[in-house]
Amino acid sequence: MSVATGRAWVFGDDIDTDVLAPGIYMKGPIEKMTPHCLEAVDPEFAAGVEAGDVVVAGRNFGMGSSREQAVLVLRHLGVAAVVARSFAGLFFRNALNLGLPALACAEAGRIGASHRVAVDAEAGDIQNLTTGGRYACEGIPEHLMEMVRDGGLVPHMAKRLGARSSRG
Amino acid sequence: MARTLAEKIIARAAGQDAVTPGDIVTCAVDLAMMHDSGGPRRVAPILESLQAKVWDAGKIVVASDHYVPAVDAESAAILDLTRKWVADNGIPNFYDMQGICHVVVPEHGHLLPGMFVVGGDSHSPTGGAFGCFMFGVGATEMAGVLVTGETWIKVPETILVRWGGRLGRGLSAKDIMLFLCHRLGMGGAEYRVVQYAGDAVEGLPMAERMTLCNMAAELGAQTGIIAPDAVTADHIRTNGGDPGDVASWQGDADATFHAVHDFDAGTLAPQVAAPHSPANAAAVGDYENVAVNQAYIGACTGAKAVDLCMAAAVLKGNRVAAGVRLLVAPASTRTTAEAAADGTLATLTEAGAILMPSGCGACAGYGAGVLAENEACIASTARNFKGRMGAPSADVYLASPYTVAASAIRGRISDPRDFLEGRAP
Known part of the structure; x- marks a missing residue:
């Protein structure tokens, strides 16, 4: 995982999966959903976000549904990482399973809208390039690090299954 | 240990x-x-x-x-x-x-x-x-x-x-x-x-x-x-x-x-959660008289057989208010069969309820019964996040099937106990 550097898009507490991935677009391809990601709370986000940008939020980010589209839609928009004070358990597992770094950071509130941040997911380190601040975060749980390095659960399993069949 | x-x-x-x-x-x-x-x-x-x-x-x-x-x-x-x-x-x-x-x-x-x-x-x-x-x-x-x-x-x-x-x-x-x-x-x-x-x-x-x-x-x-x-x-x-x-x-x-x-449990009053979070819950009295366009009895937490019986207990002998639609989506086909057999369905439809297919339905905006811009709904579902049940500007209030039914009768959020007093349980 390389260090991601981008602009921060800042949201509050309890951002739910219905505003991330509205149910009305769940039937179709992800491309039809991306323009509507977070539009109920920030109509500018989907059009303005650029590859490498970072979503920053308060507590309980991703609460609600098990739908992985809430992660896929962020990845599709090029979001490099999500930094939040805390995550909903399902979203956290989904994010890492899909290779989107999700970092719990007690100081996420120090990052303001449009601040430039550099996120080192593996080291659990965030630099605020706008203010010069530096924040430690919980980082990725040790037992999942290899999976995240592999790019998520599917490539990780492909590696494991490949290793198993080549051994067999 | x-x-x-x-x-x-x-x-x-x-x-x-x-x-x-x-x-x-x-x-x-x-x-x-x-x-x-x-x-x-x-x-x-x-x-x-x-x-x-x-x-x-x-x-x-x-x-x-x-x-x-x-x-x-x-x-x-x-x-x-x-x-x-x-x-x-x-x-x-x-x-x-x-x-x-x-x-x-x-x-x-x-x-x-x-x-x-x-x-x-x-x-x-x-x-x-x-x-x-x-x-x-x-x-x-x-x-x-x-x-x-x-x-x-x-x-x-x-x-x-x-x-x-x-x-x-x-x-x-x-x-x-x-x-x-x-x-x-x-x-x-x-x-x-x-x-x-x-x-x-x-x-x-x-x-x-x-x-x-x-x-x-x-x-x-x-x-x-x-x-x-x-x-x-x-x-x-x-x-x-x-x-x-x-x-x-x-x-x-x-x-x-x-x-x-x-x-x-003995001191609990009927609860209503205001938009857009279940955490916005308070006693029904705090939201009484909020007008609703739709009342929805559905979802995994709100349309099992006992839930339909709760709604029927309130609706029996009453009518859904003019201008309000009461949608009922039984949680399963077995629920529908049970409610048909014991007369619960008849009580609901006689009161003016509209029966919907069994499924997740309008709860998460996947099925029929979603809301238009600026509408208000009271629902027996589990979540009322912004935009979940249709238009982002729609308001969804969460409550028990009792309270949803009472609100359908008056067209305004209402305490179901008003309809149950003096009735045989």
Whole structure:
């Protein structure tokens, strides 16, 4: 995982999966959903976000549904990482399973809208390039690090299954 | 060392004598439940890319409940794909348009005390009512389970929530949960297990216990759970399952809890949660006279047979207000059959209710009954996030089926006890 550097898009507490991935677009391809990601709370986000940008939020980010589209839609928009004070358990597992770094950071509130941040997911380190601040975060749980390095659960399993069949 | 029920189930699934909160363990999955939205259409491409087969078709159960019945080519294709995948993979337990997975799966006796179960839906904690450790996972994680038959869990601490006394007339499990959402907050449980106990909980039928466990999701819990008892065992037997020895799936009396909360069911007032969070709950009096365009009795937490009976108790002899639509989507086809047999459906339709297909329906905006811009709805569902039930500017209030029915009669949010006083129970 390389260090991601981008602009921060800042949201509050309890951002739910219905505003991330509205149910009305769940039937179709992800491309039809991306323009509507977070539009109920920030109509500018989907059009303005650029590859490498970072979503920053308060507590309980991703609460609600098990739908992985809430992660896929962020990845599709090029979001490099999500930094939040805390995550909903399902979203956290989904994010890492899909290779989107999700970092719990007690100081996420120090990052303001449009601040430039550099996120080192593996080291659990965030630099605020706008203010010069530096924040430690919980980082990725040790037992999942290899999976995240592999790019998520599917490539990780492909590696494991490949290793198993080549051994067999 | 004394252990909670959840710790005992996880230890058994992990093949260990005991586990301690904070341990990260790999568990064998006893049952994997999927629906049409997050199930085959999402896991099939992953299994194909891995050239992998399902680990045990007999431990997989699939229910099509989100896109039912199909309304366009896209939803029809999703249901078609689901049927074909189930057939191709030899999945013996498939419930096609029979109702909501959380209701249909236990209706067929699949959930038994002590099981470690994953479901491809966030309301999978519902299964905790049967003494299972059951939690929701996303589609990629489900694909991993389908290939390996296992998944990881960081052993959670348990929060014990005890409700003493007895719920008053016109009160239900939904009122308990909305109260707890307000009291503990969304995410307040922080990945822990919420175990419900106390006289009021023990006095509830299984359908109501399912509502308690279901909405542990709203508290941010890993899951909810209730220790199985004679009510659990009878219910499982009635549905064709073998509950085993429920006495063997109990937490130790001196187990350690992260916290213990005690509440008195007898003093609880009907609760209503204002937009756009279940945590915005307060006594119904705080929202009385808010006008509604739609009243919705539906979803896994709000349209089981007991829920329809609650609505009927209020609606009997009354009419839905002019200009208000009352939609009723029974949680399963069996629910519909039961409600037809005992006259509940007739009471609802005579009052002006419109019957809808069994499925997730309007709750998450997938099915029929969604809202227009600036409309207001009172619903017996579990979530009222912005835009969830249709237009982002629509307001959804959450309440029990009693309160939804009372509000449909007046066209304004109303206390159901006004309609129940003086009536025979």
